Amino acid sequence: MPEHSTIRDHILAQAAALDLPLDEACLPGIDSNMALLGAFADLLHAFPLPPEREPAPEYRP
């Protein structure tokens, strides 16, 4: 698990990449929600999928 300051730096870098200003008051809530999403992401990435498995949404021109 990265240090707290590292997580905070990561959040701020992500937000900067999206041109998304963050109020200090939002940071604790973003922290906890990112931790939750991160746990779900770990679970998902641990499941092997064959290369031919395409994303579900279908695009019809």
Add this chain to the structure above:
Amino acid sequence: MSGPDSRSAAAIAADVRAGRTSAEQVARDALADIARRDPPLNAFTRLLPERALADARAVDAKIARGIDPGPLAGVPFAVKDLFDVAGIPTTAGAALRRDASPAARDADAITSLNEAGGVLVGTLNMDEFAYGFATDNAHFGLTRNPHDPDRIAGGSSGGSAAAVAAGLVPLSLGSDTNGSIRVPAALCGLYGLRATQGGLSRRGAFPFAASFDMVGPFARSVADMRLIFDALAGCRSADVPAEGLRVGRLEGWFRRNASEELLAGIDRIADHFGGAVPVELPEAERARAAAFLITAAEGGNLHLPDLRSRAMAYDPATRDRLLAGAMLPAATYIQAQRFRGWARDAALALFDRFDLLVAPGCPGPAPRIASATIMVEGKPVSARANLGLYTQPLTLIGLPVLSVPLARPGELPLGVQLIAAPGREDLLFAAAAALEEAGIIGFSEPVEMELSSR
């Protein structure tokens, strides 16, 4: 419920069509009843008396001219505050949309119900932008559960559920992205339908996560549920027998954390159909994770422009979830969508062996407002984020699911999900009607209905 419900949509429509009462009188009575009994419940965000009376008079005028007013003749209904209603802003439960441009026309679902003779009387409370399972809204207040005002109604369509459970309207519309119809239906003891993904028009319903958003109805009986679904779908659902259904009882993920009473209720349902075969929904926990991630990413992306310019105008409970979702890596979102395809194929294979699957709707009864938590794996977790434990895996796949209430007069409601193959809502209605007839499921009147005196 024993005997015919005089407040049911079917009974009201029959009375209006036969001239025993007028649609205008029904609308006036409903508006007065809501004004008197809703304030302590806080299900409604807005009453629409002028429109309701005009629509009701139009129904009466059709009857006077000998024109069929439709199967919902004069039936009052209300909608979650994310449906476009012509002439007023669609708030989607957000203060920052109070000044939005008024909707140019009604949402398709409202038009369908109007064309069937229904009368729109008001709009209903929700979690801000439908992101939550509590209907605890920083701007529009908390909606209370009619069965116990010290408990939440569930969300995000909590106003839609509370209004029907309290008997303020016989029918309502909500939306279900991750369980936002099925969770409040379970906690308020109602029937709530999430139809097959893509099966009903969502034009004019404020979006949340495009992969999963569905509009859908709440009702107090199977007959009323079928009446409103047929009106929304624009055709009569098929009459199919409930005998001989091959029933599977979802195990594993769907038994962990569920209350004993709920599991006993599922056993009664299984027994009615001659027993159910235990079966696993493959990778259910990962399916829930994928639904959670896709929702976060799509919701965050949808709101990114407003999050950049006025994030502090959001409800804090919604804002921080959307901000985190907006920053989810693309690799994770795409992985979740690839997993979705895998999960669909694995789930559809179950319907070679089964016609109907049965699973809990929520882990237990409605949580108390004061605690706002539920126990998962022995730990207290946020009810707002976690009440969809059993609904989210099914969201991912897009199957039709009817949430039905176990018959529990005098006790807090518990809900069960009946699940069928895509497009088989008719099987859900047949199974639910048989279970209702047998007294195993059914709406129970709230015991604590002294709302106006609280």
